[in-house]
Amino acid sequence: CRRHSKQPDCLAVAPQLAVFLFPSEMAFYAEQRSTHRRVLTLYNPYTFSLSFKMWCTAPSLYRVVEAEGSVRAKSCVDLVVRHLDVSPRNWGRRDRFRMEVRGGGQVGRREIWAELKGGREEEEQRGGQQRAPPPLTALSPLLVPTHTPVRSVSQWVVCVAVAMLCVTVLMLPLHTDSSSVVPRWLHVSTNQKLVCAYTLGLITMVFLQ
DSSP states (O other), rough: OOOOSOOOOOOOOOOOOOOOEEESSSETTTOOOOGGGEEEEEOOOSSSSSEEEEEEEEEGGEEETTTTEOOTTTEEEEEEEESSOOSSGGTTOOOEEEEEEEEETTEEEEEEEEEEEESSSHHHHHHHOOOOOOOOOOEEOOOOOEEEEEEEEOOOOOHHHHHHHHHHHHSOBBOOOOSSSSSGGGGGGGGHHHHHHHHHHHHHHHHOO
């Protein structure tokens, strides 16, 4: 590599952070108003705070609450995504979202898909059809609305208990974190956090239905 007097080209790229963003995709159904709003949950299991920014291939079609901000260490934040145009001309359209996080001198990115479908959610569940993603397009930053997110409330005791367990596991330190005051036997692996985050994402989707 070549060296430069001001900023060497051979500087190492910042280490990649694992991004805990769930669910892994979003589906909006034109004829089911309750699905025009989805919730993405970004978890921060690390011992340092994270700054984040959401990008999208079609920012004019979505409104995202807190598309840019920060998450405290061992905490989480909900991002409410609302589809703004469910007219038939957009049925079948798939758009790509990218979550970019920074913290502790590291950078992480994760991409998810969003699709607007005609009909209702239960109709597709009976059909069981899946589509391949379209070619990748350029990403654009989403505008940042100023109002606060609306959080759903559930009375399903079992789901709440499982969700609380998952959140507890996500807040535990990683097994590589030797500086934590938490007993060593309570440290968990990245895979365990991923499983809990995925489960919590599924429970969130149930709450929204």
